[in-house]
Structures are given as structure tokens and as C-alpha cells.
Amino acid sequence: MSFSLYVEVLIQGVLSGLVYGLMALGLSVIFGVVRVVNFAHGEFAVLAMYCAFVLFGLAGVDPIIASIPLAIAFFVLGYAMQRGMVQPFVTRPQHEQFILLVGVALVITNGLLLVFGPESKHVDLPYSFDSYTVAGVLIDKVRVYGAAAALAVTAALFAFFRFTSTGTAIRASADNLTGAAVVGLDVKRLYAISFGLGLACVGAAGSIMMALTDMTPMLAPSLTLLAFTIVIVGGLGSMTGALAGGLLIGVAEAVASLVVSPAIKSMVSFGLLVLVLALRPQGLFGKAES
Amino acid sequence: MTAKTGWIDRRSLLAGASATIAAPAIVRAQGKSLKIALMLPRSGFFAQAGQSCYRGALATPKVLSDLGYNVEIVHIDTESSNDVSRTQAEKAINDGAQCVIGAFESGNTIAIAQVCEQRKVPLICNIASAPQLTGQGYQYLVRNFMTGPGLVTNGLKLIGEVSKAANLDLKTAVFMHSNDTFGTAQSQAMGKIFPTLNMPFKIVESIAYDPKAQDLSVEVTKVRGINPDLLMIVTRAGDAIKLTRDMVRQKLQPKAIMSPGSPGLYDEEFFKAVGPYADGFIYNLPWFNVKSQMTQALEASFKKTNPNHRFDLDGFNAGFTFEALLVAADAFKRAGSGDGETLMKAIKATNIKDHVMIGGPIMFNEKGDNPNIGSASVQNIGQKPTVVYPADVAVAKPILPFPAWQGRK
Numbered sequence: 001m002s003f004s005l006y007v008e009v010l011i012q013g014v015l016s017g018l019v020y021g022l023m024a025l026g027l028s029v030i031f032g033v034v035r036v037v038n039f040a041h042g043e044f045a046v047l048a049m050y051c052a053f054v055l056f057g058l059a060g061v062d063p064i065i066a067s068i069p070l071a072i073a074f075f076v077l078g079y080a081m082q083r084g085m086v087q088p089f090v091t092r093p094q095h096e097q098f099i100l101l102v103g104v105a106l107v108i109t110n111g112l113l114l115v116f117g118p119e120s121k122h123v124d125l126p127y128s129f130d131s132y133t134v135a136g137v138l139i140d141k142v143r144v145y146g147a148a149a150a151l152a153v154t155a156a157l158f159a160f161f162r163f164t165s166t167g168t169a170i171r172a173s174a175d176n177l178t179g180a181a182v183v184g185l186d187v188k189r190l191y192a193i194s195f196g197l198g199l200a201c202v203g204a205a206g207s208i209m210m211a212l213t214d215m216t217p218m219l220a221p222s223l224t225l226l227a228f229t230i231v232i233v234g235g236l237g238s239m240t241g242a243l244a245g246g247l248l249i250g251v252a253e254a255v256a257s258l259v260v261s262p263a264i265k266s267m268v269s270f271g272l273l274v275l276v277l278a279l280r281p282q283g284l285f286g287k288a289e290s
Numbered sequence: 291m292t293a294k295t296g297w298i299d300r301r302s303l304l305a306g307a308s309a310t311i312a313a314p315a316i317v318r319a320q321g322k323s324l325k326i327a328l329m330l331p332r333s334g335f336f337a338q339a340g341q342s343c344y345r346g347a348l349a350t351p352k353v354l355s356d357l358g359y360n361v362e363i364v365h366i367d368t369e370s371s372n373d374v375s376r377t378q379a380e381k382a383i384n385d386g387a388q389c390v391i392g393a394f395e396s397g398n399t400i401a402i403a404q405v406c407e408q409r410k411v412p413l414i415c416n417i418a419s420a421p422q423l424t425g426q427g428y429q430y431l432v433r434n435f436m437t438g439p440g441l442v443t444n445g446l447k448l449i450g451e452v453s454k455a456a457n458l459d460l461k462t463a464v465f466m467h468s469n470d471t472f473g474t475a476q477s478q479a480m481g482k483i484f485p486t487l488n489m490p491f492k493i494v495e496s497i498a499y500d501p502k503a504q505d506l507s508v509e510v511t512k513v514r515g516i517n518p519d520l521l522m523i524v525t526r527a528g529d530a531i532k533l534t535r536d537m538v539r540q541k542l543q544p545k546a547i548m549s550p551g552s553p554g555l556y557d558e559e560f561f562k563a564v565g566p567y568a569d570g571f572i573y574n575l576p577w578f579n580v581k582s583q584m585t586q587a588l589e590a591s592f593k594k595t596n597p598n599h600r601f602d603l604d605g606f607n608a609g610f611t612f613e614a615l616l617v618a619a620d621a622f623k624r625a626g627s628g629d630g631e632t633l634m635k636a637i638k639a640t641n642i643k644d645h646v647m648i649g650g651p652i653m654f655n656e657k658g659d660n661p662n663i664g665s666a667s668v669q670n671i672g673q674k675p676t677v678v679y680p681a682d683v684a685v686a687k688p689i690l691p692f693p694a695w696q697g698r699k
Contacts (some may be wrong), residue, residue, distance in 0.1 A: 212505065218335075
């Protein structure tokens with residue numbers, strides 16, 4: 001097998017990994033600040049995919065472009081959901097949070113089944129079947145655009161946390177909740193913003209994924225599992241970890257598929273997960289609990 | 291002479307009670323039409339295929355009625371679940387079904403078969419390829435469909451024949467298959483059957499993949515690295531779409547892409563998703579004989595009952611569902627009774643020469659399988675499944691080598 005094929009697979013892994021990373025970033029942001037694990041994460045991603053599908057059908061909006069308005073819409077949805085539904089559960093036992101969010105997941109999946117049916121949906125983009133050839137290496141156009149969009153959203157999120165006062169306040173709350181409350185930060189509002197940002201990531205990632213793959217309502221659990229694998233490998237609550245985890249999983253799956261067998265893709269992801277849990281339980285970029 | 295002192299004596303009461311208890315069975319046996327429970331996976335994982343079979347069933351009553359048959363069809367959704375299949379079969383029989391037809395998927399069908407065997411109600415399998423279905427000694431089961439190994443044997447033979455007919459020299463092949471139950475079974479059958487058939491090409495690589503993967507780009511890259519003459523694929527619609535997209539993007543261009551016997555490539559969903567890129571694929575499957583008069587009658591009825599459907603007839607799903615209903619109706623007419631045992635005897639004695647699918651008369655061997663089902667090579671031409679081989683049933687010649695991806699509109 002020629003060297004260029006290995007380079008191609010590596011690039012495909014990186015491009016897919018960036019989109020995976022963005023989706024997992026949402027999960028990590030929510031847990032890192034609010035300390036609630038969003039078990040409906042994959043369902044929100046699929047909901048975003050359907051929104052992108054509808055936008056494409058009604059107005060011909062490219063799902064990669066639609067990732068911007070959908071990120072905003074999902075931010076609002078996340079903000080409202082945290083304020084109206086999740087906030088009372090923040091201090092409750094984890095199994096109650098779990099039941100709440102699994103309930104939300106069931107409602108989303110069955111709602112989508114009711115409205116759209118079980119058949120898979122896709123969008124026909126003018127460049128869906130196109131690819132770039134760079135020095136003999138073939139790169140899918142749609143994956144390049146998707147990865148670029150994912151990278152842009154991720155960069156914007158990192159900039160928000162690094163350079164804005166709200167972002168700094170959220171980081172402060174995540175680091176020391178009591179301290180943040182003592183200095184007068186409105187923690188409930190910061191929680192709602194964080195939940196909104198988490199869902200904004202999912203909204204954008206889901207919309208981008210609509211350009212890359214077909215979807216059905218039943219896709220959601222596998223996306224939730226993927227996001228969990230990535231954030232656990234990267235470190236639950238760590239934004240850098242989520243991004244690195246996405247890239248690692250994307251590249252590891254692609255390379256293992258080529259070198260060993262495509263059938264072991266999932267085994268590689270879960271193998272990595274087990275390895276990380278055994279050697280570094282807090283994840284690659286996570287902080288060890290004192 | 292015995293004087294009657296009241297209106298009901300002990301004997302009359304006993305006779306009346308017996309008649310009441312036996313009434314449903316007697317009514318069942320003596321009705322003028324046969325009540326059939328048609329069990330299909332119209333929702334859940336196999337919904338696409340189940341809906342496709344259902345469309346065929348909607349077109350069936352008119353054709354059967356024109357042929358002088360009288361059936362009442364009760365449509366039941368198995369939800370692609372073994373448990374639902376089992377409980378719904380029980381319910382259908384309790385509600386008076388005299389015959390059960392279904393259920394597209396082998397696991398669902400086995401669940402129904404257990405109920406039918408217990409209740410002595412005939413089960414006619416429309417589609418399901420697991421060999422064990424007819425290998426377990428069920429007395430109330432027949433299958434008008436091929437087994438998995440049968441599909442692969444016929445599929446492989448046709449690959450050899452159709453490439454020879456098109457003067458295509460194939461030396462190397464890659465076999466790609468999904469790693470679900472169906473794909474794995476096909477792969478195992480391939481491993482056993484391929485060495486016995488003296489094919490003109492050798493399989494240089496076998497690639498199993500997860501049909502639920504987000505994309506199949508790496509798998510396609512791997513095939514590109516091998517650059518085979520022939521790509522053999524076993525897919526369902528979802529993974530066939532992903533595979534096609536990645537093959538086009540990566541400009542993978544073997545001399546032929548053929549399926550030795552699997553669904554996916556003829557599904558409406560596949561055509562909708564990939565459009566002109568659906569053309570060129572060849573799949574070797576049991577298929578309806580477009581030259582048969584009964585097929586033409588079914589097509590006419592199908593157009594009326596499914597006016598928004600793009601095809602004249604919906605793949606082999608509609609054809610086999612129709613034929614299962616035909617077998618039941620024909621047996622009922624000959625038996626003159628819907629009693630389970632009598633009806634089953636008539637079903638086993640089936641010999642229907644004129645029918646829809648390619649092959650000899652519909653009849654069943656001692657195991658309950660129809661040994662006369664034939665396969666055809668079907669190619670997507672002009673975004674429509676078209677029979678291209680064998681010549682006696684073909685309506686077009688095969689287009690080989692595989693048409694270039696570039697420039698398709």
C-alpha cells in the first residue's frame with residue numbers, strides 16, 4: 001500500500017476527529033461547570049441534524065452554514081432548559097439527574113420518530129461527491145469544510161472562555177464554586193450560560209454532521225456513546241481534553257481500520273478508553289480529584 | 291317414546307355447549323374466504339423492507355380476486371422485534387387467522403414459527419434466508435425464498451456468467467460485507483462455497499465493516515490500495531449509500547461492482563440518496579420476471595395502489611410477498627377449508643406454474659423449501675433496477691466494465 005494512502009487516512013482521521021471533538025466539547029463544558037452529565041447529548045446532536053435537514057429542505061441552507069444559526073438557537077434552548085428544568089436537579093443525587101436527562105432523550109427520539117419516521121434522511125449538497133487532490137492525496141471536500149467549521153466554532157468557544165469576563169467568571173465557577181458565589185457571581189446565570197454553550201456546541205456539530213452522514217432518530221445513542229468515550233479519554237470537564245480526545249479517537253480508528261481491519265474500529269476506541277481508565281483515570285487532560 | 295319434560299335435557303345441553311366451544315374453529319374452517327395474518331416489520335430497524343413488502347401486499351387482493359381467489363388480509367407490524375412477532379402471532383391466531391405470512395427477517399420468522407407450530411396454523415415465509423428456519427422440523431412452515439447459502443451460490447455463479455457474457459476478464463476480487471448477522475452469514479457461506487465453484491478470479495481480501503459507522507472512507511481507501519478487478523459487496527441500503535459516496539469521492543473504479551446476493555442496492559432510499567451514482571451496480575438475486583403475465587397484472591395493480599411510487603414493482607420484496615399470499619389462496623381453494631391441518635396439506639402439495647418471480651413452479655420439498663427459485667443479474671440502469679441476465683428473462687444487456695463515476699448527471 002502506498003505512502004499517500006496512509007497520509008490520506010491520517011488526514012481523514014483528523015478531519016473526522018475535529019467534528020467529533022466539537023460534539024464532545026459540549027458534553028465537557030456542561031459537566032466541567034454545571035457538574036451534570038448530559039445523557040441526552042447524542043439526542044440533541046440528532047435534533048440539530050434534523051433542524052439542519054429541515055432548513056436545507058425549506059430554504060436550501062447548507063448544513064455547514066446552518067451550524068451558526070443552529071448554534072445560537074441551541075444556546076437559547078440550553079439556557080432555557082437549564083433555567084427551567086435542570087437547575088432544580090443540580091444539587092440532587094446523580095441518579096435523579098440521570099433519569100431526568102434520559103427522559104429528555106426518550107422524548108426527543110420518539111418525537112423525531114413521530115414527526116420524521118424511522119427512515120434515514122440526508123441532504124444532497126453540490127459538493128457531496130467531490131474531493132481535492134493535493135500531491136496525489138485525495139481529501140473529501142465535505143470533510144474539509146466540516147472540519148474547518150468545527151475548528152472555527154471551537155476557536156470561538158476557546159476565545160470566549162479566555163478573553164471575555166463572562167468566560168472568565170464561568171471558569172472561576174468551575175474551579176471554585178463557593179469562591180465564585182462569595183465574590184458575588186450569579187452562579188445560576190453562569191450555569192445556564194454554560195449549559196447553553198454546551199448545547200450550542202452540539203447544535204453546531206450536529207448541523208455539520210448532517211453534511212457528512214445520513215441520520216435517523218436511532219443514531220442518537222451511538223453519538224452519546226462516542227461523546228462519552230472522547231471526553232473520558234480526554235478528561236471529563238477539560239475542553240482541551242475533549243478536542244484532543246476527538247482527534248485521538250478519529251485518527252486511531254482510521255489508522256487501525258487501515259492497518260488491521262475496519263471491523264475493529266469500535267474496539268480501538270473502547271480499548272483506548274479502557275487503557276486511559278486503567279493508567280490515568282482522570283483522562284489525558286483531566287485533573288485528578290484531591 | 292320418551293316424553294320431554296322441559297326444553298333442554300342433559301344431552302342437548304352438552305351438545306350445545308360443545309358446539310359453542312367448537313364454534314370458532316368451525317367458523318374458521320368453513321368461511322368462504324381465508325383469513326391471513328400478514329406479519330411484516332413495518333417499523334423499527336427493518337422498516338424500509340417491511341414497508342416495501344407491504345406495498346406489494348396492497349397490490350395483491352385485486353390480482354388474486356381476478357384469479358378467482360378470495361382472501362382477507364390482516365396487516366400486522368412486527369416492529370422488527372422477535373418478542374412483538376411472537377405475541378402478535380398469538381393474538382392474530384386468537385382473532386381467527388387461519389394462515390400466517392411473514393416476516394422478512396429470520397429471527398422474527400423463527401419467533402412466529404414457534405407459535406404457529408404450537409397452534410397448528412400454517413406459516414408461509416415470504417422472505418427470510420436463515421437455513422435453520424426449515425432445518426428444525428417444523429410441520430406447519432414452508433418458505434418460498436432461498437436460504438443464505440443458496441443466495442451466495444447462485445449469486446457467485448451469475449457473477450462468473452455475466453462477466454463472461456460481457457467479455458470481462460476478472461482476476462482479482464475484494465469481498466466487502468457488513469459485520470451484522472446477515473453480512474456475517476453471507477461471509478461464512480462465501481468462505482465455504484467460493485472454493486467449490488472454480489471461479490475465474492480469486493478473492494485477495496475480505497473486509498468486514500460496521501454498517502452503522504459514520505462513513506466508510508477508510509474501508510474504501512483500503513480497497514483502493516488493493517485495486518481489484520471486481521468489488522463484491524454485501525450491504526443494506528444505509529451502508530450502500532455511504533460506500534457509494536466514498537467510492538465516488540475517492541474515484542475507486544474497479545471493472546465491476548457486484549453483489550452476490552444482498553439488499554440495499556435496489557432500495558428506493560439508495561436511489562434517492564446517490565441519484566445517478568446508483569447506476570452500474572449489479573446484484574444477483576431472485577427477481578420478478580417482467581415477462582410473466584402475472585407480473586404484469588401485479589405491476590398494473592401496484593401502480594394503482596401505490597401511485598406515488600417510482601418503480602413499476604418494488605424490488606423482490608413485493609414479488610415474494612405476493613407469491614406467499616398466492617400460495618395461501620391457492621391452497622385454500624384446493625383444500626376447501628381453512629382448518630390448519632387440511633390447509634397445510636394443501637400448501638405442501640402446491641404446484642403453481644404461472645407466478646411472478648423468476649424460476650420454476652412454486653412447490654415445496656420435504657423440508658418446506660421451494661427448490662425452484664431462480665436468480666437473475668439485475669443492474670441499475672437509468673436509476674432503475676433492470677434485469678440483464680440470464681437472456682431469457684433479461685430486458686437489457688449488462689453495462690460492463692463499470693461506468694465511470696465522472697460526468698454522471
